[in-house]
Structures are given as structure tokens and as C-alpha cells.
Amino acid sequence: MHLPAIEPGHVWLAGAGPGDPGLLTLLAAKGLAEADVIVHDALVNEECLKLARTGAILEYAGKRGGKPSAKQRDISLRLVELAKAGHRVLRLKGGDPFVFGRGGEEALTLIEHGVPFRIVPGITAGIGGLAYAGIPVTHREVNHAVTFLTGHDSSGVVPDRIDWDAIGRGSPVIVMYMAMKHIGQIAANLVSAGRRADEAVAFVCNAATAEQTVLETTLGRAEADMVAAGIEPPAIVVIGEVVRLRPSLDWLGALSGRKLLPDPFAVDRKDTA
Structure with a gap:
């Protein structure tokens, strides 16, 4: 079975599913194993993050209602910054990135700045x-x-x-x-x-x-x-x-x-x- 690899300077916008690490898709798991930087949400199970390759940088970008959190525009531009620096970037979200996950906003920002990306759907909660x-x-x-x-x-x-x-x-x-x-x-x-x-x-x-x-x-x-x-x-x-x-x-x-x-x-x- 051939699965694509994250290329340097690319971003994968991936869903981690609703919680159980067993619900990760094969592509999401491969992204975790290959990414240089993983920018993850609050709802991503920590057990999923243990699949990250040794040496990968984990950046928290969780947004929780009523609590201090990063602004969406800043998160989107951070993905651009990391990709432009040549990193292989995995943006990991709970559930599915396109179901109330603001993945569309992030993808449009990547397009705006000429950053290539892949959407990796996840099981929505x-x-x-x-x-x-x-x-x-x-x-x-x-x-x-x-x-x-x-x-x-x-x-x-x-x-x-x-x-x-x-x-x-x-x-x-x-x-x-x-x-x-x-x-x-x-x-x-x-x-x-x-x-x-x-x-x-x-x-x-x-x-x-x-x-x-x-x-x-x-x-x-x-x-x-x-x-x-x-x-x-x-x-x-x-x-x-x-x-x-x-x-x-x-x-x-x-x-x-x-x-x-x-x-x-x-x-x-x-x-x-």
C-alpha cells in the first residue's frame, strides 16, 4: 500500500477523530510519524500525539470557549510561517477539520500565501x-x-x-x-x-x-x-x-x-x- 509523504514546506490539515487513537486514519498516523512540527488542538487525545516521530516539535494551538486561546488568524499565519521555513507541518484537529473545525479558514490562508497543503479528513464527533x-x-x-x-x-x-x-x-x-x-x-x-x-x-x-x-x-x-x-x-x-x-x-x-x-x-x- 502506497501512502503519500509530507513534503518539506507542505502542510497537512488532518482530523484526529473524536478521541480514541484507534480512530485515526492511516494518513493521519503517517503524518504524525513524519511531521517536523505538529500544531494541535485542545481536543486531540494525548495518546495520538505519542505517535509523533522522535524530535518532532509539538505546538499547542487549542481554542476553548471562555478560556484564553490563540486567535484563529494567528494560528493560520503560524502554519504559513512554519511551511515557508521548510518544515513538514501537520495541523492536527479533533474530529474532522472541515466540520466546525475552521479547517477551511486555514486552508484559504495557505492558498493566499502559496503554501501547498493536503486535507486529511477525520471521523467527526x-x-x-x-x-x-x-x-x-x-x-x-x-x-x-x-x-x-x-x-x-x-x-x-x-x-x-x-x-x-x-x-x-x-x-x-x-x-x-x-x-x-x-x-x-x-x-x-x-x-x-x-x-x-x-x-x-x-x-x-x-x-x-x-x-x-x-x-x-x-x-x-x-x-x-x-x-x-x-x-x-x-x-x-x-x-x-x-x-x-x-x-x-x-x-x-x-x-x-x-x-x-x-x-x-x-x-x-x-x-x-
């Missing part, structure tokens, strides 16, 4: 992280569509360009990144759009890591239960009937001895297969 919680983002008994959205915009508030009424009416499953801070307002927006207050919701914190925790609640109680449970970011929030499948599909819990429950949709299924 909104799919892989939920799978580790036993929650499928699609299930034929529940949904034929899913919406991915962010809970805040660049100014830190709930995005006003999201058509909450349309999403509330039209998307049976909603997966939200960075939504904990504003979950009360988001829940109110969706209930106003016609969603049931008793609709199933799950918070998946530290997905696909040894610290993973899952809170199951409802749309109407999401904020209060989140506060009472004391959970903290990072977390993926999912809304929809797919959450009801977790007791049946919690494979991580089953590996620890927890008994899986029957399929909750079995009594309603009219199988045509």
Missing part, C-alpha cells in the same frame, strides 16, 4: 462520538435526514442565521456541536418551532475517551438536568428518537457487563426486507 455512546445518527425507523449545527457563532452567541423554525419542523434528528452554553435558548427555540418538550436528548461528553459520560434527558429538561449533573464541555448534543436506541446499542456499557435492552422499535416494525 457528531458521528463517531455518538456511535461510541450507542446512538446512531440515522436509523430507518426514525429518520432519513439529520442536521448538524453549531451552538454559537464567532461572537459566542447563538447563531442568528440559523432558521430554527425550519430545522425544528423539518429535521427529525439534530446534532449540535458547542451547544452546552446556550442549550436553554436553543431548546426554547426548538420548542417554539413545534418540537415536543419531552423529546429525547443526550449529551455525550468526552466522547470516545476513557472519560466519556452520557446524560439522557428531554428537550424541556435539558438545561436543568445538564446543570444538576455538573457535566462540562466538550460535548455533543443530539436531539431525536435515535436517543431511544442507546439502551439497546450501548456496546461500551455491554463490554463492562451492562445488559443491553431489546430494540425499542421492534413492536412497531413492519419489516419489508
